[in-house]
Amino acid sequence: MVSGSNGTTSFMTDFLQKCGGYSVVDGGFATELERHGADLNDPLWSAKCLVSSPHLVRKVHLDYLDAGANIIITASYQVPANIPAYMGVAFFLLSLLKRNNNICRLFNSMQATIQGFEAKGFSTEEAEALLRRSVEIACEAREIYYDRCMKDSCDFTGSGRISSHPVLVAASVGSYGAYLADGSEYSGDYGDAVSLETLKEFHRRRVLILANSGADLIAFETIPNKLEAKAYAELLEEEGITIPAWFSFNSKDGINVVSGDSILECASIADSCEQVVAVGINCTAPRFIHGLILSVRKVTSKPVIIYPNSGETYNAELKKWVESTGVRDEDFVSYIGKWRDAGASLFGGCCRTTPNTIKAISRVLSNKSLPSANLNIQM
Numbered sequence: 178m179v180s181g182s183n184g185t186t187s188f189m190t191d192f193l194q195k196c197g198g199y200s201v202v203d204g205g206f207a208t209e210l211e212r213h214g215a216d217l218n219d220p221l222w223s224a225k226c227l228v229s230s231p232h233l234v235r236k237v238h239l240d241y242l243d244a245g246a247n248i249i250i251t252a253s254y255q256v257p258a259n260i261p262a263y264m265g266v267a268f269f270l271l272s273l274l275k276r277n278n279n280i281c282r283l284f285n286s287m288q289a290t291i292q293g294f295e296a297k298g299f300s301t302e303e304a305e306a307l308l309r310r311s312v313e314i315a316c317e318a319r320e321i322y323y324d325r326c327m328k329d330s331c332d333f334t335g336s337g338r339i340s341s342h343p344v345l346v347a348a349s350v351g352s353y354g355a356y357l358a359d360g361s362e363y364s365g366d367y368g369d370a371v372s373l374e375t376l377k378e379f380h381r382r383r384v385l386i387l388a389n390s391g392a393d394l395i396a397f398e399t400i401p402n403k404l405e406a407k408a409y410a411e412l413l414e415e416e417g418i419t420i421p422a423w424f425s426f427n428s429k430d431g432i433n434v435v436s437g438d439s440i441l442e443c444a445s446i447a448d449s450c451e452q453v454v455a456v457g458i459n460c461t462a463p464r465f466i467h468g469l470i471l472s473v474r475k476v477t478s479k480p481v482i483i484y485p486n487s488g489e490t491y492n493a494e495l496k497k498w499v500e501s502t503g504v505r506d507e508d509f510v511s512y513i514g515k516w517r518d519a520g521a522s523l524f525g526g527c528c529r530t531t532p533n534t535i536k537a538i539s540r541v542l543s544n545k546s547l548p549s550a551n552l553n554i555q556m
């Protein structure tokens with residue numbers, strides 16, 4: 178096993194210790210916004226609410242804190258810092274070549290994204306302000322939560338810090354595929370036109386903004402391929418980013434990440450990156466999680482984070498989740514003990530999970546006497 182020891186290692190292990198050994202991550206953010214009536218059929222997806230209903234964003238964070246989350250993830254998943262100049266040039270060239278099917282597909286998704294943002298009239302400054310705002314709102318929710326706890330006089334230390342329920346704000350960075358808003362984060366297929374440099378330039382500005390936004394760490398989420406993991410790792414190093422980060426991949430077969438790249442290779446990239454304090458899997462069907470935890474553990478000793486989705490499938494055209502047939506995954510909370518035994522230490526939910534899911538996870542983890550697997554907790 179690779180050591181993974183570095184300057185930031187203790188950040189997560191110290192935090193886990195404060196939480197009692199295991200930590201609870203929040204659940205589906207967009208899902209909860211939709212449950213409150215938000216229409217996310219938009220290129221910004223969940224981030225649309227940063228503009229249209231920031232109060233709802235704050236409320237959803239608070240609901241997850243009330244449910245027991247120790248880590249809340251910001252609404253910045255699908256906000257780019259800007260529309261990079263290379264995209265304008267690439268867009269023009271692609272428009273000349275779009276007789277080829279693959280190029281045609283790339284052209285169409287770029288067109289949708291660029292037009293979506295232009296239609297919204299976002300300047301670079303506004304997009305950047307949106308990224309910062311996403312962190313501010315999460316921090317505001319944490320303050321409100323702490324204040325409430327203080328009033329209820331629960332578990333505060335002399336320093337005014339909450340002792341039994343510490344909370345971190347993780348700034349979400351969605352993949353380039355998320356930004357394309359065509360579900361590419363579930364294929365990881367960006368085509369040959371997208372290189373390591375393309376991805377680094379696409380992510381550079383927003384990573385810098387989020388690193389200086391007051392967030393406690395950066396959540397690189399739903400990473401669909403090895404190239405993007407490499408881009409993140411190189412960016413963190415090149416830019417001398419000092420706040421910690423986690424790398425979380427997604428899979429649709431339990432063996433590889435969605436692009437077909439090996440989870441072992443992807444997790445190794447995360448392991449070698451000094452700033453990375455946890456490695457894991459998100460937005461993946463629960464039935465694949467156990468095997469993936471074992472794979473990740475083969476190449477890193479860093480804490481393993483998992484936040485599966487409900488096991489449904491995303492239809493990017495309709496921007497809706499469709500129930501899958503066959504396996505019932507929605508009661509995945511019953512597997513928390515098994516995943517804990519396999520070596521995971523941070524647990525939450527991704528798309529289509531709710532505060533009820535998180536409440537149930539929190540309950541399972543705080544009940545130390547429960548048996549290892551199949552705890553049969555009802556959400």
Ligand SMILES: C[S+](C)CC[C@H](N)C(=O)O
Nearest residue numbers: 222355358359360491493
């Ligand atoms: C994690 S997926 C459900 C996010 C939404 C997707 N990038 C889209 O815009 O359709």
Ligand SMILES: N[C@@H](CCS)C(=O)O
Nearest residue numbers: 206207223254399460
């Ligand atoms: N954290 C994201 C989803 C990642 S797949 C959100 O719910 O906004």
Ligand SMILES: [Zn+2]
Nearest residue numbers: 460486527528
């Ligand atoms: Zn998800």
